[in-house]
Amino acid sequence: MPIELNVNVVIFSLCEDALQVLLAPKAGQIWALPEKSVAADESLESAALGAFSRLAHSPEIYLEQLYTYGDPERIPGQRAVSVVYFALIPLDARGAQLENMQWQRLDKLPGLAYDHAEMISYALRRLRYKLEYSAVGFELLPDEFTLSELQHTYEIILGEKLDKRNFRRRILEAGIIEATPHRRSGDGRPAQLYRYRPDAVAEVKARRLFP
Amino acid sequence: MPIELNVNVVIFSLCEDALQVLLAPKAGQIWALPEKSVAADESLESAALGAFSRLAHSPEIYLEQLYTYGDPERIPGQRAVSVVYFALIPLDARGAQLENMQWQRLDKLPGLAYDHAEMISYALRRLRYKLEYSAVGFELLPDEFTLSELQHTYEIILGEKLDKRNFRRRILEAGIIEATPHRRSGDGRPAQLYRYRPDAVAEVKARRLFP
């Protein structure tokens, strides 16, 4: 029994007021994460990109290796090792998905194949964790966004309300975004649009347990 | 050309005043990380344990999956995917190593095969990082240790001097160690021995980038 090597990708996107994951139908009511077998001449990362888009690398896509699952019992009847990636794509960059994959809300997930539920919950933990010390949140937003939208993104991912004035003060002091010349009109007073400064320091020093 | 799957392990230990890594001789002056091919009925983790000790799982050993390297070009002439683990073992738990592996100081590494230097430097980054928000430092010390030894461990790994009073205050307030009834006599005044409290909260909340 040879060992089969493939990749899975947990792709997050933000729609309205919930996080969503891209899933492919499997059998019955069971869904699965996008998956691809790794070809002999292909890197793991490009296999991961190929798993959810034949359009391959949009350079926009945030992709990061998450974990490799390789328990002999994880899939009945075969020995498969899966390198799992997680990806973030902004709502406006969602193209036409191939096959019959669908976006599903994280809070209303259907039944999932094998250990895919575990993969998703680990990816979510990692996303939340990264949000606390890096600027990964911008990967889910369009190029220009208002401060309210940004705060909303954080609130959805973290699952808690944040204080508006503290949020604005800290993110502006951090210097990782800058105002654009544009404003967005909507229901009330128009909002200043900001963009991410890619040259900004992307990580903040974690608080040490010991000095 | 089939894809070969194996594991490598970056094993750290602390000797005297330097971090060391366990290496196996390869060819000429070239050394390599302990490696093992993954058997069809074996988990990745037990393969990793098997890579550096046929005595397999001492339950003591801290083992964590690090990253999976799978670039098609990383090893000339074959396609090998390596799942890399990193391990920490205390000085007093070093048994007799099999084969002709040797402990080498991190600051005086010999030439390394393939991408193994990259694996080690990534493992070190992760170790330093984890040290800042978790209690992983104890994995390199014997069961009982003095506060000076603990501080020394931190200083070696982080590569910087720490303030004695701040260190003691914070680690004691954190409640993750407790005094034992023993003291250690040495050159000057005997020191109180402490032990790690496994029931303690092992992680400290990271400082958020945003509130």
Add this chain to the structure above:
DNA sequence: AGAATAGTGTCTCTCAGACATTATTTG
């Protein structure tokens, strides 16, 4: 007595977190 290491307390300054009102636009 001297050498060596263990052990201890205070102050300052920064920053996280709580909190309510005014400003601008549209219909």
Add this chain to the structure above:
DNA sequence: CAAATAATGTCTGAGAGACACTATTCT
């Protein structure tokens, strides 16, 4: 002018970081 959303500043308390001397043991 009413409804909707944007924008803004202050105070307090906790904790990080800097800093120097006393205590105990051994030879």
